[in-house]
Amino acid sequence: MKYLQTMNRKKLVVGLIYLGLLWFLLVMLVIPNINTVLFVFWQDGQFTLRAFERVLNSTRAMNALRNSFVLAPALSITVGFIGVSLVLITEYFAVKGSKILRLGYMTTLVYGGIILVSGYRFLYGRGGYLTNIFAAINPYFNVNWFEGFWAVLFVMTFATTGNHIIFLRNAMSAVDYQTVEAAKNMGAKQFTILRRIVLPVLIPPLLAVTIFTFMTALTATSAPLLVGGLNFQTINPMILQFSRMAGSRDLAALMAVFLGVATLILVALLSRLEKRGHYLSASKVKTSIVKQKIHNPVVNVLVHVYAYFMFVVYVAPVVLIILFSFTNSATIGRGQLSFSAFTFENYVNVFSRVSSYRPILVSVGFSLAASIAVAVVVIVVCRMITKHKNRLSTVIEYGFMIPWLLPAVLVALGLITTFNQPRWFMMNRVLTGTMIIMVIGYMIIRIPFTLRITRAAFFALDDALEDAARNLGAKSLYTFFRVILPIILPSVLAIFALNFSQLMQDFDMSVFLYHPLNMPLAVQIQTLTEEAAADNTAITFVYAVLMMVVSTVVLYLVYGRGSKVRE
């Protein structure tokens, strides 16, 4: 009898947890997205295609669509070329100073998104450091040269090679050097070995990263916003503009749905590629790659020149942002460095003025809250899907991956259009414009990554540990907190840190959901960059340096010390 009572109590608790997770899944992840689709096709109580007509008749919308589909393949090509060349320079060829070069090429992992775009704009934009130099050399130089398609392509090319560096570097380490030696032994020349032996191993991950780059280009926000100018706006900035006009929200929703469908197709393609798998070494004893000296002296010099030129392109914005963050507004305005101009004034200003440090606090607050919440929710999900393997847990497992299939803008629009009125499933509370919707939005975009890594940590757990604890008399909750949690804690903390760092830099979701009184850091940077006053630039640089410090510390803690987590 007592046994039955205990069993019933356990079932009740499990049932309540399932109920909570299902509520979260439906209310946060399913209903808002369905609502966005309905918003497009269902107006005034009837089915309509009016939004389609409006998009087709809108020059701006059609231009944005066209621009996105021009940018995506162009970016895939430029990023592919530069990404592969950088990986060959750092991992395959014997190039002097390759460790330093690699660090330089990896700087975009530390400062991405809006910071990078504003940094490039400071260098190359109107009144930018390099533009000033060019203009001084040539008085007829067009100071607005850094605007439009080429500027967006340039910025995004350097902003997105980080993925290539990470994934292709891993693939390169999978090349078995014995296959290179075998080819040499059979008389193959250096270029033949590269073309026939090494590059084919890189092709599967290269295709996957290329699709990822294509998706990134389609959903680009900050680069077209800041350097696209009037003539080169893409889908996301256009959705942003439409969503802010009451009469054009259906256009925004339709474009977001369109982006969602495009993303779904690309994710399906990505998944097919992943299933095809990578080349695995069949050697019994795999040998690590040995760097290849380039035999042709002319090619060797050209490769070195290219390598160091790229290093300067990557590192210059970071170095200049850091240096100029310690100079006064006048120096920033002139774009000329001098020792006498160095000061801590900008940092003092940022931390002494409420209006300046408020965005930092807002971003820290939202990012912390969302990172903690997403960690807790995902731990519960993982516990359920590893402990209870049934249809419901499978539905929850796949359901929580929904945000992976959808662009942030669609998720954001869904939340705005769903929770701008009282809903019974949200206890009749209006969330749009509140602080909580930011936390929810932040949580949603970090769920897929958090779930993938946490689930891997849970599946890596030895079931016998839990059995052992129970055998020694420990109850389920005690076992979880004393045995399971301490084991997965390093992974959870690493994910927490990565989520926090990413959310601190988030622009795409924030720009849709923020409240004007609680402007997060990335949106503040965008606003200040657009205003382009020297005072604003100084503050932007301080923000950028702070974000870089956060990212560097997090990346060092997570990756630099041999943690298990690899994004």
Add this chain to the structure above:
Amino acid sequence: MISLSNIKVCFGDFVALHDISMTVEKGEFFTLLGPSGCGKTTTLRTITGFIKPEIGSVKVGDEEITHLEVEKRNIGMVFQNYALFPTMSVYENIAFGLKVKKMGKAEIKSKVDEIASKVELDQDQLGKKISQLSGGQQQRVAIARALVTSPPIICLDEPLSNLDAKLRVQLRNELKELQRKFGITTIYVTHDQEEALTLSDRIAVFNKGKIEQIGRPDEVYNQSASEFVCNFIGDINKLSKDFLDKAGAGQRGIDTNKSCYIRLERMYVNNHQENHIDSEAVVENFEYYGLYIKYTINAGGTQLKVIEKNSGASMYKMGESIKISFDPASVMQF
């Protein structure tokens, strides 16, 4: 001491255990032996409470524990990979069960120290992380953790299976020594027949979810109850009807229509003894093991194996004619 009666365990449509009944006496070292998937671990997990049987009962003494939760059974368990908690020190691992029972710190310390000294873990080792211990030390921690709460029974699920051959033999001896020292009722799961024969007071041989035989090691080896048992334990020759008929075994009390088996060491080469059955054979191959030599021979079309102690004298050559003999009483018939 512990008894299982008519246990049936199902996983969906698959019946993992069919009508298992057995009794393990107090202080006995009882081994569940069988190939992978035969139900030995399922039986152990039914005893420890991780699996609930569809039918049947589990009793410790007179107390029925069939539906008692795992946490309340107080049956010690050593897992295949020891399942030591990696985030805790050796001391914390051993103390875990005592802390769960909410014992005082002083009492916990005295109990941990006592058990640690019995399994020969010193204070220095108690402060170490699990990853800093050798395989043998880890085994002792697992045993100490299982025994510290003074359970009346301890279950061990293939604790030596992940170790290399040399360490396995060393730890096997340590295990036996510890079991003798504590005098605790032990239920041991293994698929290794040598382990079962050397360690056990009694062995239950499992096959396809059923017990084929329960008996002392010498009983299951010499008087196997089924074809499966005699084939599973030790090396054996199957004697064909043709071979037996030619050797005249039918007149010596052997039913040649039955399946007949004989252990390798019960066949003698060029060493006829009274009442033995003889046969001519030719050496086809040999394997040199140092301690002994295993010959593959052909006796009138039947291939057999025999072993000869390595006396240092010259070995039989391939193609050499020999005479084999065996005692009809050594033949197991099914």
